[in-house]
Amino acid sequence: MKEILFNQLEKSNASTNCRNGLRDFIFNHPDALKDLIAFGTDLNNKNHHKAVWIIEMIAELKTEMLAPHIGIICETISKYKNESAIRGMSRTAYFLGTSEKIVLTEYQQEKLIEICLDWLIREERVACKVYAMRTLVHFGKKEPWINNELKEILGRDYQNQSSGYKVAAREVLGKIK
Template sequence: MSKSFTEQLSLINASTENRNRMRDFVLQNPEFLDDLITFGTDLTNKNHHKGVWIIEMLAEHQTELLAPFVDKICQTISNYKNDSAIRGISRVAYFLGISKNINLTESQHEKLVEICLDWLIRDERVACKVYAMKTLHHFGKKEPWIAEEVKDIVSRDYAYQSAGYKAAAREVLGKSK
């Protein structure tokens, strides 16, 4: 790993300017993509969430760049504990799940479904639950059992959740009809 690149990642803060700068750097220097993924999936690194921020931005703008790293992401995805990393990685899961440019293997698909269901059931922050719900809704279009599971979980938890969760739930449940 490039020491200077990982030092830059360790020093960034959550400002949009910093995150955009690092995203643009990786887009202009794709040889650092492997270092970024290694940094963001190294859960022993106290700053791994900062790598996830950039991975999330790449997933949103050029998901196909992550194709060679989907296995590594899927192997790590259920082990994140940092709230900031979980929020970001839930968006990565969403973008991987809806991407037309990435064909998930059966194993990758199963890992994403499993973690999204876990996030939806567990006591996670709203943003994570919303992205899990949206990812599962997408998968549920082809697999009715997933759509039914999401409907059951969301309907059961609806009354106890925040306004943001309820808005996303109405959207997802409305699209399911």
């Protein structure tokens, strides 16, 4: 099974059909999820971002499947350098952070909050920053200091950002005022 998954990942591309096929493979073979996670968190593998695409889709549709793997995801999430993997991990962080089907430990929440703040202040693409904002506003419901940080970062960076960033920032600021 592991060999089949790795071969499919190696040959995959970003097309919707390809990604959906790999997602469905995991849904039909849940035992292969641990291998997918291993592939996606092996940052020395040049194709780890392809596994992240599928992890992201699983996080969106069946977040609870990732529960046994949240530890390794949270340990690895700040180490990604590939833009495609960072974008996928930002969405994964959002789905993990906002899910009602799983419970994060305090440490896991801290790791997600930390990386989301980092993504907001680093030079990352807009999609990553938007998912970071949305994740943080969710955590800010429980931890008010996050809202203060979010207001400061968004206010400071607002003028120099794209229109997509500005729309998301206004939405987030409206939720925390």
